[in-house]
Amino acid sequence: MGESTTIINTGLRGVTVASTRISDVDGKKGRLIYRGFLVADLAERASFEEVVYLLLYEHLPDRKELAQFKDRLASERWISDSLVAALKTQPAEALPMDIVQAGVSFLANEDQDIKEQSKAASERMAVRLIAKFPVLLAAWDRIRQGLEPIAPVEDLGHAANFLYMLTGERPAEDTAHFMDVALVLHAEHSFNASTFSARQVASTRAHMYAAVGAAVGSLSGDLHGGANVRVMQMLQEIGSVDRVEEFVKAQLAAGKVLFGLGHAVYKVDDPRAIILAPMSETMCRRIGEPKWYEISREVESKGKTLFKDHKGIDIYTNVDFYSASLYYALGIPIDYFTPVFAVSRVAGWTAHVIEEQYAGAAEKPALYRPASDYVGTYCGPDECTFVPLEKRE
Numbered sequence: 001m002g003e004s005t006t007i008i009n010t011g012l013r014g015v016t017v018a019s020t021r022i023s024d025v026d027g028k029k030g031r032l033i034y035r036g037f038l039v040a041d042l043a044e045r046a047s048f049e050e051v052v053y054l055l056l057y058e059h060l061p062d063r064k065e066l067a068q069f070k071d072r073l074a075s076e077r078w079i080s081d082s083l084v085a086a087l088k089t090q091p092a093e094a095l096p097m098d099i100v101q102a103g104v105s106f107l108a109n110e111d112q113d114i115k116e117q118s119k120a121a122s123e124r125m126a127v128r129l130i131a132k133f134p135v136l137l138a139a140w141d142r143i144r145q146g147l148e149p150i151a152p153v154e155d156l157g158h159a160a161n162f163l164y165m166l167t168g169e170r171p172a173e174d175t176a177h178f179m180d181v182a183l184v185l186h187a188e189h190s191f192n193a194s195t196f197s198a199r200q201v202a203s204t205r206a207h208m209y210a211a212v213g214a215a216v217g218s219l220s221g222d223l224h225g226g227a228n229v230r231v232m233q234m235l236q237e238i239g240s241v242d243r244v245e246e247f248v249k250a251q252l253a254a255g256k257v258l259f260g261l262g263h264a265v266y267k268v269d270d271p272r273a274i275i276l277a278p279m280s281e282t283m284c285r286r287i288g289e290p291k292w293y294e295i296s297r298e299v300e301s302k303g304k305t306l307f308k309d310h311k312g313i314d315i316y317t318n319v320d321f322y323s324a325s326l327y328y329a330l331g332i333p334i335d336y337f338t339p340v341f342a343v344s345r346v347a348g349w350t351a352h353v354i355e356e357q358y359a360g361a362a363e364k365p366a367l368y369r370p371a372s373d374y375v376g377t378y379c380g381p382d383e384c385t386f387v388p389l390e391k392r393e
Contacts, residue, residue, distance in 0.1 A: 027265035048183040055351040076131035092144040097220035103136045108209030119358040125208040126350035138165030178279045185272040188348030194218040198349045202356040203368045211353045225338040230259035231324035244298040252310045260321030276322035283329035292325040
């Protein structure tokens with residue numbers, strides 16, 4: 001390159017691009033709110049179905065509204081025979097997130113509302129996506145094992161049905177509750193990478209499925225959705241509590257990260273991690289493998305101390321840290337950790353798509369179009385002189 005120039009790579013960190021009524025993250029105080037409610041309160045007192053209703057319709061449902069909403073979800077909790085047949089043509093080693101993304105496009109082709117541009121149609125499509133995501137994921141895990149998908153049952157809720165369709169066993173009440181809480185905690189997190197992807201696509205007036213498909217693609221990247229997979233792989237590599245300190249020291253000496261520690265926003269422990277930790281302990285002990293929780297606790301303790309000694313700065317636990325061992329203890333395949341994230345976050349994605357397209361559109365540009373700083377090419381910062389092919393050497 002010719003003249004030296006400053007390269008700008010902010011990743012939009014700290015850049016406000018839009019207003020939202022859906023959620024807020026206060027990284028300094030460790031606060032996450034969904035439409036005004038602390039996530040800790042929702043995790044303790046509300047079901048995932050209530051939280052989905054809150055995200056989509058801006059208020060918590062009363063008993064009648066909740067019952068009707070559960071019925072709507074139940075009525076959409078199926079995938080077509082043609083989609084199941086299509087899944088059976090895919091190689092068993094296909095990446096689950098690619099199956100999800102392809103499934104979203106397939107579902108779009110079957111949705112009668114796809115050509116209607118209205119808030120009501122978008123809300124109907126949102127409910128269908130939220131209902132069908134766990135069915136799609138559970139079906140694919142069965143199919144890739146050479147088994148037939150398991151149909152959902154009417155007397156189980158969203159979280160319990162997912163575990164049932166995935167494992168073939170009706171989960172214990174508290175096990176289903178842990179899954180439900182995990183879904184609540186992952187349902188929404190403001191303008192993260194996948195949510196911004198969904199909103200950016202929605203800003204073009206693309207339909208709900210196109211925007212959600214983009215979000216799935218964004219989530220598939222290791223820097224966004226794959227951290228809890230890496231956490232579980234780290235725990236398995238360590239293997240026992242007495243090897244934690246050696247492992248952490250080696251990671252820091254090699255300049256490597258400790259997965260599940262550190263976050264782009266939180267400057268204290270992630271409030272979701274605090275809720276997930278005791279559930280991880282309970283489930284790991286229940287399956288007779290308490291070591292996964294115990295190793296996690298030791299990595300958290302040693303990691304924070306040694307990172308402070310090594311780097312001179314504090315590091316904090318994020319949501320992926322304890323969700324890894326919890327999901328593992330719930331019987332969820334490791335390569336399904338990120339898809340399970342999508343089963344939950346589709347609630348937030350769809351809420352943001354609706355807000356992007358139908359709330360306050362007159363107050364913001366109709367299309368995201370950020371500027372960039374052109375820094376030139378190998379021939380200099382300005383224009384290049386075109387040389388005909390026969391004269392190039």
